Amino acid sequence: MRKIQSTCNYCALDCNLDFYVEDGQIVKTVPTKGYPVNDGFCCIKGLSLDKQQKTVKPNSLPKIRKADGSFREVSWEEGFSHVANKLKELQEKYGPESVAGISTGQLTLEEFALFGHVMRNYLKANVDGNTRLCMATAVVAHKQSYGFDAPGFTLKDLELSDRIIFIGANPVVAHPILWGRVRNNQVEGHKIIVIDPRKSETAMNADYWYGLKWRSDLLLLYTIAGQLIEKDYLDHKFIVEHTEKFEEFQKFVRPYTLERGAEGTGLSREQILELVELIHSGKRVSFWWTMGVNQGYEAVRTAQAIINLALMTGNIGKPGTGANSITGQCNAMGSRAYSNTAVFFGGGDFTNPARRKRIAQVLGVPESMLAEKPTKTYNQIIEGINAGEIKGLWILCTNPRHSWTNNETFAEAAKKLELFVVQDIYDTIESAEDCTVFFPVVPGIKKEGTYINLERRLSAMRPVLARGEHEISDYEAILGVGKALGMGDALKGWETPKDCFNLMRECSRNMPCDITGITWEALENSHGIQWPYPEGREEENKEEQRRLYGDGNFFTPSKKAQFVFEEVRENPLPASEKYPFILNTGRGSVGQWHTQSRTKEVKFVEDVSVKKAYLYMNPTLAGENDIAENDRIRVFSVNGQEAVFLVKVTENVGYRELFAPIHYIECNKLTPSLYDTYSKEPSYKATPVRFEKEPPANEEK
Numbered sequence: 291m292r293k294i295q296s297t298c299n300y301c302a303l304d305c306n307l308d309f310y311v312e313d314g315q316i317v318k319t320v321p322t323k324g325y326p327v328n329d330g331f332c333c334i335k336g337l338s339l340d341k342q343q344k345t346v347k348p349n350s351l352p353k354i355r356k357a358d359g360s361f362r363e364v365s366w367e368e369g370f371s372h373v374a375n376k377l378k379e380l381q382e383k384y385g386p387e388s389v390a391g392i393s394t395g396q397l398t399l400e401e402f403a404l405f406g407h408v409m410r411n412y413l414k415a416n417v418d419g420n421t422r423l424c425m426a427t428a429v430v431a432h433k434q435s436y437g438f439d440a441p442g443f444t445l446k447d448l449e450l451s452d453r454i455i456f457i458g459a460n461p462v463v464a465h466p467i468l469w470g471r472v473r474n475n476q477v478e479g480h481k482i483i484v485i486d487p488r489k490s491e492t493a494m495n496a497d498y499w500y501g502l503k504w505r506s507d508l509l510l511l512y513t514i515a516g517q518l519i520e521k522d523y524l525d526h527k528f529i530v531e532h533t534e535k536f537e538e539f540q541k542f543v544r545p546y547t548l549e550r551g552a553e554g555t556g557l558s559r560e561q562i563l564e565l566v567e568l569i570h571s572g573k574r575v576s577f578w579w580t581m582g583v584n585q586g587y588e589a590v591r592t593a594q595a596i597i598n599l600a601l602m603t604g605n606i607g608k609p610g611t612g613a614n615s616i617t618g619q620c621n622a623m624g625s626r627a628y629s630n631t632a633v634f635f636g637g638g639d640f641t642n643p644a645r646r647k648r649i650a651q652v653l654g655v656p657e658s659m660l661a662e663k664p665t666k667t668y669n670q671i672i673e674g675i676n677a678g679e680i681k682g683l684w685i686l687c688t689n690p691r692h693s694w695t696n697n698e699t700f701a702e703a704a705k706k707l708e709l710f711v712v713q714d715i716y717d718t719i720e721s722a723e724d725c726t727v728f729f730p731v732v733p734g735i736k737k738e739g740t741y742i743n744l745e746r747r748l749s750a751m752r753p754v755l756a757r758g759e760h761e762i763s764d765y766e767a768i769l770g771v772g773k774a775l776g777m778g779d780a781l782k783g784w785e786t787p788k789d790c791f792n793l794m795r796e797c798s799r800n801m802p803c804d805i806t807g808i809t810w811e812a813l814e815n816s817h818g819i820q821w822p823y824p825e826g827r828e829e830e831n832k833e834e835q836r837r838l839y840g841d842g843n844f845f846t847p848s849k850k851a852q853f854v855f856e857e858v859r860e861n862p863l864p865a866s867e868k869y870p871f872i873l874n875t876g877r878g879s880v881g882q883w884h885t886q887s888r889t890k891e892v893k894f895v896e897d898v899s900v901k902k903a904y905l906y907m908n909p910t911l912a913g914e915n916d917i918a919e920n921d922r923i924r925v926f927s928v929n930g931q932e933a934v935f936l937v938k939v940t941e942n943v944g945y946r947e948l949f950a951p952i953h954y955i956e957c958n959k960l961t962p963s964l965y966d967t968y969s970k971e972p973s974y975k976a977t978p979v980r981f982e983k984e985p986p987a988n989e990e991k
Contacts, residue, residue: 302307302617304743374774389682395619397551406630424618430592437845442838445916450610454574458582513551525604550932574610617744636798682709695972878951903954927960
């Protein structure tokens, strides 16, 4: 029996697992003991990865749709040639930006890089990822406040903090291993504080829950900042030595009075003051946010309002502190740094002459081949298809027919495409229904590459099982199309994921995310390695759990963090007489994942999951509308769509609020085409809706 250590490719923790393999089958999966992230523990999603050895449905050869709508199976060579020829044909007819790609946060670093090289560099096309749906807000906030997309924390900080404040985050369900670190906290008198409109599973386990009104978080954060300043609960030394624009921020928050905060958030004056005192009384205060903040129409400024609180109180760079963004997907960090979409490989602007020269030198291509500007964003790609400007789309490891906001707009787009390539483990995902080409690829247990988790830790994915006949990886599929496009010498050095990793190492040299000291071999059977880890400085970075900003230096030109702020905007989609209720969204259970294309194959998850879309409703609201548990309602959204849900009655949602899990396609049928100004991340939360009770199924005609 062989033991193979690899990485779980579900959430952003990137737990490591030991797979025991015998006779070509996984016979046991055990969380890796001693691994700094999960140390012998993992959730049921990771433990179920072995189920994919039996449940992957597609044949191992690609399929091309015929004129009559049916598919014909072809060789990989024909599949690659077909896609390459169609891409070139469309570009020749409609222009370079008539084709686009959408990737994910679940591919390996090397797959992101290769896709970015083929599509962005060679074809000059646009490629965005569903990282845009979860982490774009944090990326922009980090870049503007810190000078680089560099979250500074390590997971150990959760065990060292005496004030753990979760804002729009529900780790009990979404990141259970992270929550395990909270439970390991032995700091005397530590408090867990949750700020969330819903009494989430995390709020149920907290010492304090502040159930503010939907979309009032920015107002609350500015009110707290004003109170901290008024009471002089500040770290003046840190502010003077390590930040800029505090005086402007101090003037800015004066109008955000306690009275204004209480009126706008629905919290009492006493609750807000209690929260202020909790922050002040903490010696090591850590702020943690995720999708409840990121997925809003003024999300970047909300994330920066959290960062501002950490800066003004000196709670950053020290053990147990920080303004800490909890990432959603397993390799969103790899996507952010190495996909060649918003920045060059390893960071840096596309217009920076020195950076262009360096990247061209590393890749061995002329500068003229490199992408010249950041990609069009996800929403611009979908809008471009519906406007008739984009004719070809290639999606990898993602299911936008289900996950995209206002997802009927993607359904409309898919039908307009002349080329629609879907590359996935499963041909049963909703996005594959209208594809013109399907590329079946192997799951993570059969491929190799590198992942970067939420605390900047690189870990190795290594093949656990041998491939079957004709089976290929995402990397090989992208490479096959690149060769069929005629890229020739432009693919020299990209032959294998290991070769690509070495290119990306060199691209990172002297950048904040420098990984030049990390080798492919060093990651195998390791404890992972956090960036930065520059070559020649391995000894000083040998500590396995490192944080950034301990020296007070940031990545801005002045090396000082920036206070960034902006007036609270009027809600562009408020509740109204026609749509008086608010639909919020989030995760449903630990076992479910995104659109359920993977977890629905796991029997013990499927057995305990609700089969149909459901939502939570307050008992008073339910009683007023004669609605009982498991009754059905039809929900009408401000976006013009409607969908049917089962009702679960609970006091954990407010009277005017409904909450629906994201794992059902009905959920994002109702969310609007509304985006943050700076990150272009969709505003999945707080959609105005109304509802009507549906007749029982047996009464329907």
